[in-house]
Amino acid sequence: MNPITLEGPRLTFRELREDDVDALFEIYGSEVATEHLSFDPRPLDSVASVIASGIADTQVDPRTVYALAVTLKEDPGLIGYARLALEAHRAGQIGFALNPSVWGQGYGTETVRLLLQLGFDQLGLHRIWGARSPKNAASARAMSGNGMVEEARIRDHVFTHGAWRDSITHVILEDEWRQPER
Ligand SMILES: CC(C)(COP(=O)(O)OP(=O)(O)OC[C@H]1O[C@@H](n2cnc3c(N)ncnc32)[C@H](O)[C@@H]1OP(=O)(O)O)[C@@H](O)C(=O)NCCC(=O)NCCS
Numbered sequence: 001m002n003p004i005t006l007e008g009p010r011l012t013f014r015e016l017r018e019d020d021v022d023a024l025f026e027i028y029g030s031e032v033a034t035e036h037l038s039f040d041p042r043p044l045d046s047v048a049s050v051i052a053s054g055i056a057d058t059q060v061d062p063r064t065v066y067a068l069a070v071t072l073k074e075d076p077g078l079i080g081y082a083r084l085a086l087e088a089h090r091a092g093q094i095g096f097a098l099n100p101s102v103w104g105q106g107y108g109t110e111t112v113r114l115l116l117q118l119g120f121d122q123l124g125l126h127r128i129w130g131a132r133s134p135k136n137a138a139s140a141r142a143m144s145g146n147g148m149v150e151e152a153r154i155r156d157h158v159f160t161h162g163a164w165r166d167s168i169t170h171v172i173l174e175d176e177w178r179q180p181e182r
Helices: 018-028 044-057 107-122 137-144
Strands: 005-007 011-015 065-072 075-087 091-098 127-132 149-160 163-173
Touching (some): 005 107, 011 075, 018 091, 044 065, 127 137, 137 163
Parallel strands (some): 091 127
Antiparallel strands (some): 127 163
8 A cells, every 4th residue: 555645634645755855854853842752853864765765665575664753634745754563463553753843733533544545444553652752741741641541550661851751551452443433
């Protein structure tokens, strides 16, 4: 199923393009946007590598990594980055980040929902999880709001911003995703 396009009420997922680098740099190069992430702000060439790697992943057969651009429906410019990495046993891990200029309007929640749609409805996964900083309240809400319950604390999960940091994991299983109220 290449290339991926997915549509939510207000957002679209599409495949990454080389010319997305500046827009992704606004996120991954930003102190604000990376405050709770597992890495320090990235220089431009590192962001270009993230894009190149995401594009290369589309050629892997079978594909195991879906690194996608998040856009507004009416504008193809990248406002966010969404990633689903497949694991053994029909599991997958999500990651997501949006440009700070669009935070607080429900797009984070919609981004997580689209990632879950991709994983469960299109790829047939059984279990999808994400890991966040204990201090990342917006990420916690975006995942919990889509039925991803808190599951565990991974101690000293990542070394970031000069220190070891725990992660809190959230998870949702396929039968939970398919409950009628979802
Ligand atoms: C996490 C992120 C994607 C959320 O995006 P967003 O568009 O602001 O999210 P939403 O507008 O859908 O808000 C989700 C919820 O978080 C709440 N929220 C938003 N910012 C918040 C903050 N700073 N503190 C506490 N709650 C916050 C919202 O009120 C909303 O709550 P609700 O579901 O009860 O209404 C965005 O903050 C981001 O890109 N952060 C940097 C990268 C990152 O941390 N990614 C997650 C890695 S695990």
